[in-house]
Amino acid sequence: MRILILGAKGMIGRDLMEEFADDSLVELDKNELDITSQASVEKATLELNPDVIINTAAYTDVDAAEQNCELAMKVNGEAVGYIVEATRKVNAKLIQISTELPKNRSWQEAVKEYIQQKDVFQRNKI
Numbered sequence: 001m002r003i004l005i006l007g008a009k010g011m012i013g014r015d016l017m018e019e020f021a022d023d024s025l026v027e028l029d030k031n032e033l034d035i036t037s038q039a040s041v042e043k044a045t046l047e048l049n050p051d052v053i054i055n056t057a058a059y060t061d062v063d064a065a066e067q068n069c070e071l072a073m074k075v076n077g078e079a080v081g082y083i084v085e086a087t088r089k090v091n092a093k094l095i096q097i098s099t100e101l102p103k104n105r106s107w108q109e110a111v112k113e114y115i116q117q118k119d120v121f122q123r124n125k126i
Contacts, residue, residue, distance in 0.1 A: 004028065004050035004092075006035060006083065007057030012097055016054055026050065030057065035079040036071075045086035053087050054095045055080065 001023050007013045008027030017027060026048050034040050035057050045053070059065060059075035080096060087094040 001052060002026065002048070002050045004045070004048055004053045006033065006053065006055045010056055010058075010060075012056040016056065035083065036074045038082040038085075041079070041082040042086045042089065045083075045090055045092075049090050050092050052093045052095065053083065054097065055083050056097045058098060 003020055003023050004026045005013055005016050005020075006028055007030075008017060009029040013027070013029070017025060028044065033044050035055075057075065057079070059068075059072040065072040076098075083096075084094060
């Protein structure tokens with residue numbers, strides 16, 4: 001099975017690289033693939049033709065998200081949509097892994113906070 005791991009140099013990505021070491025792995029990180037570029041995501045996916053894509057890439061700097069809200073939303077929101085579309089084009093399976101719940105809250109609390117629109121990081125992680 002050919003597995004493409006996006007965000008491979010992050011904490012979750014590194015753990016997955018170890019977990020799937022016996023499989024055919026392709027690892028891409030932000031230096032190799034700009035997931036905020038739909039064309040780049042599609043090109044890489046078509047060229048690599050994976051069976052499974054595991055996306056662990058994320059904008060994780062909570063404090064910086066407030067100053068860079070557009071980029072945080074693009075990485076944590078729009079880019080995931082690009083990955084979904086590219087996954088469909090190669091008929092692969094997609095596993096989307098995000099960081100932990102915003103500020104370690106339950107899902108119910110996170111949704112409530114989203115509705116109250118507390119901060120950018122919380123809004124783009126839900």
